[in-house]
Amino acid sequence: MIDVLVAGGGPAGLATAVHAALAGLEAVVVEPRTSPVDKACGEGVMPGGVAALRALGVEAEGRDLRGIRYLDGRRSVEAAFRGGTGLGIRRTVLHAALHERARELGVRMVTGKVGEVRQRTDSVSAAGLTARWLVAADGLHSPLRRGLGLDLPGRSPGRYGLRRHYRCAPWTDFVEVHWSAYGEAYVTPVGEELVGVAVLSRSRRGYDEHLAGFPALHAALRGPHASTVRGAGPLRQRVRRRVAGRVLLVGDAAGYVDALTGEGIALALASAGAAVRCLAAGRPADYEGAWQHLTRRHRLLTGALLSFSGSPRTAGLVVPAAARLPAVFTAAVHALQ
Incomplete structure (x- = not known):
């Protein structure tokens, strides 16, 4: 019998399969798309995520990131990472590296979708396969999570993200977060001549309309478009629990606050x-507590920042406050890395 059946072959699912293989467990990944898979993503991996990738034996090319910089058109404040660098990396490059590592370790890949899930006392069946455990890594709007009745209703207007790349030389080795009254723009260098720019907002508008709200950034993006616009949202996903019988939720499927602090990949690898x-260890029920512990700091800090970004008046206070209290800003960056 298969030990771990993984629904979803994105970074969280592939990392689950690699972890399982390294632990001596047989893992099978079910994914309908072919590798590499692209999606809307800020493409900045925090230092903790970089260390997690290396621990899995995954090496991928990208751009070293030294820290985080906040800007609002008049002020800026930055904090360098402590004890390591982050990584700016195209989502497709990251996915290909994880996919290759899973293949090296003998993980079997099955093309398909996991639909109905049937659980027994000692096994779970889905997609025509039977395993001891099923890990749902099927993304932000996880159909498996919904089918298991684990979704909770949202509490506030949803936030959405849009991302596009520009063919130009990066002007920074920091992740830049440009703040406005109605959202943020995230600049991540991901190649020698490639910069990714993601915008997050509660306003449902086109990418170019969003970008016009950041005139200094717009002027710096002189290169041609290097990718089409990709979107995701609503971002906030509330989940009742992460364990349902023999099914465990990991990555975005386990619950999501916001992309504001850029920890999605690191948290996916950690979960x-x-x-x-x-x-x-034979203690699947312990996973809920483990997830709560490893995500607590992220959830608290991201939630606090979201409360400020929720209105034009308070959103305009974020960068001035960070500039006046650089030690606090640096401590927050270090806490999240």
């Missing part, structure tokens, strides 16, 4: 590792 450790 994948925690889930497999609990399964390998």
Whole structure:
């Protein structure tokens, strides 16, 4: 019998499979798309995520990131990462590297979708396969999570993200977060001549209309478009729990606050590792507590920033406050890395 059946072959699912293989468990990944898979993503991996990738034996090319910089058109404040660098990396490059590592370790890939899930006392069946455990890594709007009745209704207007790349030389080795009254723009260098720009907002507008709200950034993007616009949202996903019988939720499927602090990949890798450790130890019920612990700081800090970004009046206070209290800003960046 398969030990771990993984629904979803994105970074969280592939990391789960790699962790399982390294733990001596047989893992099978079910994914309908072919590798590499692209999606709307800020493409900045925090230092903790970089360390997690290396621990999995995954090496991928990108641009070293030294820290985080906040700007509002008049002021800027920055904080360097402590004890390591982040990584700006195209989502497709990251996905290909994880996919290759899983293949190296003998993980079997099955093309298809996981639909109905049937659980028994000692096994779970889905997609024509039977395993001891099923890990749902099927993304932000996880159909498996919904099918298991684990979704909770949202509490506030949803935020949405849009991303596009520009063919130009990066002007910074920081992730730049440009703040406005109605959203943020995230600049991540991901190649020698490639910059990714993602915008996040509660306003449902086109990418160019959003970008016009950041005139200094707009002027710096002199290169041609290097990709089409991709979108995602609503971002906030509330989840009742992360364990349902023999099914565990990891990555975005396990719940999501916002992309504002750029920890999506790092948290996906961390939750994948925690889930497999609990399964390998024969204590799957411990995963809920492990998830709560590893995401607590992120949820608190991201939630606090979201409360400020929720209105034009308070959003305009974020960068001035960070500039007046640089030690606090640096401490927040270090806490999230």
